Amino acid sequence: MSKLIAPSILAADFANLQRDVEMVNASQADWFHIDIMDGVFVPNISFGMPVLKAIAKHAQKTLDVHLMIVDPDRYIQTFADLGATILTVHYEACTHLHRTLQAIKATGMQAGIALNPHTPVSVLEDIIEDTDLVCLMSVNPGFGGQSFIETTYKKVKQLRSMIDTSNSNCKIEIDGGVTDKNAKALTDAGADVLVAGSFVFRSENPTQTIQNLKQIVD
Numbered sequence: 001m002s003k004l005i006a007p008s009i010l011a012a013d014f015a016n017l018q019r020d021v022e023m024v025n026a027s028q029a030d031w032f033h034i035d036i037m038d039g040v041f042v043p044n045i046s047f048g049m050p051v052l053k054a055i056a057k058h059a060q061k062t063l064d065v066h067l068m069i070v071d072p073d074r075y076i077q078t079f080a081d082l083g084a085t086i087l088t089v090h091y092e093a094c095t096h097l098h099r100t101l102q103a104i105k106a107t108g109m110q111a112g113i114a115l116n117p118h119t120p121v122s123v124l125e126d127i128i129e130d131t132d133l134v135c136l137m138s139v140n141p142g143f144g145g146q147s148f149i150e151t152t153y154k155k156v157k158q159l160r161s162m163i164d165t166s167n168s169n170c171k172i173e174i175d176g177g178v179t180d181k182n183a184k185a186l187t188d189a190g191a192d193v194l195v196a197g198s199f200v201f202r203s204e205n206p207t208q209t210i211q212n213l214k215q216i217v218d
């Protein structure tokens, strides 16, 4: 399966959001990665439903929504109504994770689990077959532009072997500090989807940067 690139809209120019969404539409990017933060689960607030609605109006690709919020069950139906394709919740924010994943899938969305850098992949052993995507955080969630945490490689390999020995088609996504320097090593270790925020949107030519990332991981 070809590897996927998901530009993170958190790093877009919010005063030119339509322009940046159209750039991603016209590029070789595969998904839109959308970060929702509540200022409680993470020490930052990004944007909420009205902004996601505006993005969804123009976006022509998969909407990969990453919730960094406490008690995400409250908003599952809302995100389905807004057009999310994949809804990812944090392991650390869900007491009844199995129930949460079932509720996400009942709406027709795909269900993802994100793990903070300190959370071992072994906690997923009994839920991996119910999961469509695991998002391994390679920075502490809350902000774009942070440096990649190197222990992520070990986690990707462990998760790859867990998925390969299970009945799961779950994808592995890497989120945080992805650049042209670590992209190839990450997909070689078994990652399927690379999120890239600052590296894409802070570059001189984001369309070209996305194309380069696609080529590197191909």
Ligand code: DX5
Pocket (backbone or CB within 6 Å): 008, 009, 010, 011, 033, 035, 066, 139, 140, 141, 142, 143, 144, 145, 146, 175, 176, 177, 178, 195, 196, 197, 198, 199
């Ligand atoms: C961090 C977010 C990431 C962020 C990645 O909390 O989940 O998706 O946008 O940004 P970069 O690629 O700049 O590390």
Ligand code: ZN
Pocket (backbone or CB within 6 Å): 008, 033, 034, 035, 066, 175, 195
């Ligand atoms: Zn994210």
